[in-house]
Amino acid sequence: xxxxxxxxWRLLRGGGRRGLLGSGLTVAAVAxxxxxxxxxxxxxxxxxxRADRGAWRNPVxxxxxxxxxxxVHLDYVNERPITVVDVAALEPGAPAPPGLDRxxxxxxxxxxxxxxxxxxxxxxxxxxxxxxxxxxxxxGGSIGDKGLVHPEELVVVRGQDPGSPVMAARSAVxxxxxxxxxxxxxxxxxxxxxIGYQILALIASVLMxxxxxxxxxxxxxxxxxxxxxxxxxxxxxxxxxxQVVAMTVAEAVIxxxxxxxxxxxxxxxxxxxxxxxxxxxxxxxxxxxxPGGLAVLAxxxxxxxxxxxxxxxxxxxxxxxxxxVAKRETPPAMRFVRVVALLAILAVVPTLGAGxxxxxxxxxxxxxxxxxxLAGPWVVGMLGRIVAGTARKPAxxxxxxxxxxxxxxxxxxxxxxxxxxFVAGFIGLLTPGGGLFDHGDSSALRLSVPPAEVxxxxxxxxxxxxxxxxxxxxxxxxxxxxxGPSPRGRDAAPTVLVVSPRGHDVASVxxxxxxxxxxxxxxxxxxxxxxxxxxxxxxxxxGTGTVVVLAVSFLVxxxxxxxxxxxxxxxxxxxxxxxxxAGTPLKVLDAARRxxxxxxxxxxGGGAIAIGMFCALPFALSAMNVSGAITLLVCVVLGFAGxxxxxxxxxxxxxxxxxxxxxxxx
Amino acid sequence: MPSFPNQAxxxxxxxxxxxxxxxxxxxxxxxxxxxxxxPTVALGGVGLALRAGEALxxxxxxxxxxxxxxxxxxxxxxxxAGEVRLLGERIDAMGERERSRxxxxxxxxxxxxxxxxPELPAEENVALPLMLGDVSRGDAVRRAREWxxxxxxxxxxxxxxxxxxxxxxxxxxxxxxLVTRPAVIFADEPTGALDQATGHDTMGLLVDATxxxxxxxxxxxxxxxVARWCDRVVEVRDGQILPGSQGAEPSPVPAxxxxxxxxxxxxxxxxx
Numbered sequence: 050x051x052x053x054x055x056x057x058w059r060l061l062r063g064g065g066r067r068g069l070l071g072s073g074l075t076v077a078a079v080a081x082x083x084x085x086x087x088x089x090x091x092x093x094x095x096x097x098x099r100a101d102r103g104a105w106r107n108p109v110x111x112x113x114x115x116x117x118x119x120x121v122h123l124d125y126v127n128e129r130p131i132t133v134v135d136v137a138a139l140e141p142g143a144p145a146p147p148g149l150d151r152x153x154x155x156x157x158x159x160x161x162x163x164x165x166x167x168x169x170x171x172x173x174x175x176x177x178x179x180x181x182x183x184x185x186x187x188x189g190g191s192i193g194d195k196g197l198v199h200p201e202e203l204v205v206v207r208g209q210d211p212g213s214p215v216m217a218a219r220s221a222v223x224x225x226x227x228x229x230x231x232x233x234x235x236x237x238x239x240x241x242x243x244i245g246y247q248i249l250a251l252i253a254s255v256l257m258x259x260x261x262x263x264x265x266x267x268x269x270x271x272x273x274x275x276x277x278x279x280x281x282x283x284x285x286x287x288x289x290x291x292q293v294v295a296m297t298v299a300e301a302v303i304x305x306x307x308x309x310x311x312x313x314x315x316x317x318x319x320x321x322x323x324x325x326x327x328x329x330x331x332x333x334x335x336x337x338x339x340p341g342g343l344a345v346l347a348x349x350x351x352x353x354x355x356x357x358x359x360x361x362x363x364x365x366x367x368x369x370x371x372x373x374v375a376k377r378e379t380p381p382a383m384r385f386v387r388v389v390a391l392l393a394i395l396a397v398v399p400t401l402g403a404g405x406x407x408x409x410x411x412x413x414x415x416x417x418x419x420x421x422x423l424a425g426p427w428v429v430g431m432l433g434r435i436v437a438g439t440a441r442k443p444a445x446x447x448x449x450x451x452x453x454x455x456x457x458x459x460x461x462x463x464x465x466x467x468x469x470x471f472v473a474g475f476i477g478l479l480t481p482g483g484g485l486f487d488h489g490d491s492s493a494l495r496l497s498v499p500p501a502e503v504x505x506x507x508x509x510x511x512x513x514x515x516x517x518x519x520x521x522x523x524x525x526x527x528x529x530x531x532x533g534p535s536p537r538g539r540d541a542a543p544t545v546l547v548v549s550p551r552g553h554d555v556a557s558v559x560x561x562x563x564x565x566x567x568x569x570x571x572x573x574x575x576x577x578x579x580x581x582x583x584x585x586x587x588x589x590x591x592g593t594g595t596v597v598v599l600a601v602s603f604l605v606x607x608x609x610x611x612x613x614x615x616x617x618x619x620x621x622x623x624x625x626x627x628x629x630x631a632g633t634p635l636k637v638l639d640a641a642r643r644x645x646x647x648x649x650x651x652x653x654g655g656g657a658i659a660i661g662m663f664c665a666l667p668f669a670l671s672a673m674n675v676s677g678a679i680t681l682l683v684c685v686v687l688g689f690a691g692x693x694x695x696x697x698x699x700x701x702x703x704x705x706x707x708x709x710x711x712x713x714x715x
Numbered sequence: 716m717p718s719f720p721n722q723a724x725x726x727x728x729x730x731x732x733x734x735x736x737x738x739x740x741x742x743x744x745x746x747x748x749x750x751x752x753x754p755t756v757a758l759g760g761v762g763l764a765l766r767a768g769e770a771l772x773x774x775x776x777x778x779x780x781x782x783x784x785x786x787x788x789x790x791x792x793x794x795x796a797g798e799v800r801l802l803g804e805r806i807d808a809m810g811e812r813e814r815s816r817x818x819x820x821x822x823x824x825x826x827x828x829x830x831x832x833p834e835l836p837a838e839e840n841v842a843l844p845l846m847l848g849d850v851s852r853g854d855a856v857r858r859a860r861e862w863x864x865x866x867x868x869x870x871x872x873x874x875x876x877x878x879x880x881x882x883x884x885x886x887x888x889x890x891x892x893l894v895t896r897p898a899v900i901f902a903d904e905p906t907g908a909l910d911q912a913t914g915h916d917t918m919g920l921l922v923d924a925t926x927x928x929x930x931x932x933x934x935x936x937x938x939x940x941v942a943r944w945c946d947r948v949v950e951v952r953d954g955q956i957l958p959g960s961q962g963a964e965p966s967p968v969p970a971x972x973x974x975x976x977x978x979x980x981x982x983x984x985x986x987x
Contacts, residue, residue: 443846454834627830630791632819
């Protein structure tokens with residue numbers, strides 16, 4: 050075995066310049082795949098990490114003895130949300146909240162680093178005046194990373210006395226508010242939002258991983274395709290099938306391992322860029338982008354293994370018969386079963402709906418994706434027959450015949466972009482339009498007030514505002530008036546104090562917020578726009594996610610198109626060289642190559658977009674809207690430009706393999 | 716004897732070799748051809764004339780420069796010095812595009828192996844050069860099919876190169892080389908990948924088909940058996956033609972001589 054490994058290694062190294070170029074292409078393909086695979090794995094782990102780090106702010110009521118009380122509400126500054134966590138210890142031994150080194154004493158305030166920085170940067174009457182406990186408290190410290198969802202998150206933890214009105218049992222009023230809850234520890238539970246993000250990340254992963262696997266497999270077979278001749282020769286001189294398989298797989302695995310290591314290195318070099326992707330209102334911790342040693346090792350082991358497996362599949366033909374490669378025969382036609390599989394899965398799609406579990410949806414989506422990939426070569430073969438039958442020019446004839454001859458190869462070139470079309474079609478329908486919701490009013494602050502205290506609170510509010518120098522109109526809305534835009538808590542306070550600062554600008558609103566801080570215990574004044582903010586953030590994040598998924602898909606698609614284009618030239622270099630020698634213009638060969646790619650791209654790209662849209666129908670929020678259409682259009686343009694560009698990039702290679710027509714020395 | 720589609724009218728089949736060819740005019744000529752690859756001199760000032768309808772073998776051991784000579788004569792390579800003339804017209808000074816067009820229209824090529832596009836059926840492989848010359852696909856395929864019977868390929872029209880034997884594939888290549896009615900066929904070790912008997916048959920067909928179609932033939936080979944089929948043999952050693960071989964005799968045609976009626980009359984008119 051070690052002798053075989055040694056021979057495989059020598060064959061790899063002794064492959065000559067073109068052999069090296071081929072191995073280089075494989076290394077590049079595997080590197081891109083590995084890097085993106087690591088990104089996908091990490092993204093899921095990172096969202097899980099965020100969900101876990103944020104869970105302590107979503108308290109679970111203690112069933113036995115409680116040690117503390119926790120309440121959460123949102124305050125705002127500069128149109129950004131601040132998570133305000135009030136905690137009160139019921140027992141001396143209460144555990145410290147995550148990110149804090151001890152339980153805050155009553156009156157103590159702990160700020161997240163981003164909030165502390167913001168407080169220092171803005172005028173005190175806009176933000177800082179809200180914190181250094183007006184009741185004589187002090188800054189206890191800074192909240193560590195363990196307690197923060199992301200580094201830019203604005204969080205304040207306030208120590209309270211268990212008897213303080215802030216901790217008094219009451220119902221939640223704000224959209225994102227959590228009423229005081231008696232807790233046994235700070236484990237908490239992942240928020241619905243966080244779980245939603247994890248699900249979206251999972252769907253995005255499926256959309257990214259399937260083309261990655263297809264691409265990686267293509268890269269593996271690419272190595273084998275070029276070694277066909279040599280392996281057949283080895284078979285002819287008497288190597289056993291086992292030895293041939295072992296050597297090829299060893300060669301593929303060695304190459305793939307090199308690519309995997311390179312890909313991992315590239316991934317880690319790219320992490321500073323990746324941490325900058327803002328989702329959920331902020332970028333990522335550097336540690337979020339480290340998937341863990343075990344995951345890295347798993348990917349580094351799995352990628353070469355998968356490549357080796359793919360190589361075995363590609364080798365089957367050579368091993369069966371030593372002449373299988375030397376003699377080139379008409380390949381058997383693709384079975385129609387491939388299309389049936391796709392149709393069967395598409396038939397299932399309409400039965401899906403909002404009520405179906407996310408696992409089922411992800412599975413069906415993944416299967417539909419794979420089925421498109423399965424049906425692709427069949428359709429390419431059909432197209433080839435049509436093109437070859439109707440071609441009038443040599444380029445068209447060549448392209449058509451080539452598509453019939455090896456529909457899988459033609460499909461590999463365009464599969465990436467077609468898969469991206471699927472993603473774009475799917476997401477295109479799911480992208481909510483900007484016009485679907487109106488931004489709420491951002492200038493009028495509203496504060497729910499217990500009916501009994503309205504008069505007193507109103508007077509205090511006027512007093513505080515004038516003391517702070519904020520000129521504002523203060524009105525009281527009753528139950529009937531407040532029904533529309535009022536906070537949507539189940540037992541929403543019936544009376545709402547509406548404060549409209551004269552300035553209407555962000556700074557005036559912030560100063561009014563600061564002035565009103567603590568007026569009603571455990572509540573902050575919010576605008577209608579504030580209450581919509583988290584909803585808009587989710588929509589914005591879906592947009593960001595779409596861009597990331599599409600960017601990854603395009604990277605894969607264009608890399609795949611470029612690599613297959615180059616390898617197809619390497620595979621046919623002798624015939625190309627002899628044809629050119631006999632006077633065939635290079636541009637005919639180029640035109641054939643282009644047609645061979647563009648015809649399937651047009652048909653399959655369009656088909657995949659349609660299938661993607663069809664799969665999204667059960668979940669569609671609305672009909673195709675402008676932004677979805679623009680996303681799709683950009684995809685189509687980028688896809689075509691990318692594939693044409695990748696193909697054009699290999700024209701110099703075509704020129705070079707055909708330029709030296711005298712490969713023989715004499 | 717089979718009848719070839721392009722067969723020149725008025726020429727009797729089975730003409731004894733080495734008789735009439737010397738009376739004919741020169742089709743292709745090289746003067747003082749020099750080609751270097753780095754420090755290696757592949758051709759050291761070679762002169763050679765090919766007459767209409769003549770079959771010429773260029774022999775020599777590996778590394779002697781015989782393939783380089785063929786590449787220079789066929790306009791594939793530009794010589795470092797010297798001239799190549801086709802029917803009196805200089806082709807070595809032409810640009811790559813022009814030489815490409817020339818190779819496609821006036822020359823035909825038969826290589827050792829690997830020249831047929833594996834994706835195309837045999838008849839489309841033969842039709843390809845015609846289609847490149849803007850012949851309609853229907854006409855091109857129809858004209859290509861005419862070659863299959865005479866070359867012993869009847870019934871193979873729809874087969875792909877992978878489904879043909881080595882000898883059959885070479886005959887398809889011969890058909891493809893001749894289908895455009897070229898003035899000269901260049902064959903580089905055309906039987907190199909075949910067994911002796913098949914090589915013998917293939918060579919016979921190549922010489923016969925070329926002559927019947929009024930074209931000249933240049934064969935590069937290291938095999939004396941192959942060379943025996945030709946009217947004339949020149950031996951190349953170290954980039955020079957051996958003095959004893961027949962290629963060294965002085966050219967009877969002065970350089971720059973305009974095309975004569977006699978020369979063009981030998982070439983069949985290209986139909987379509």
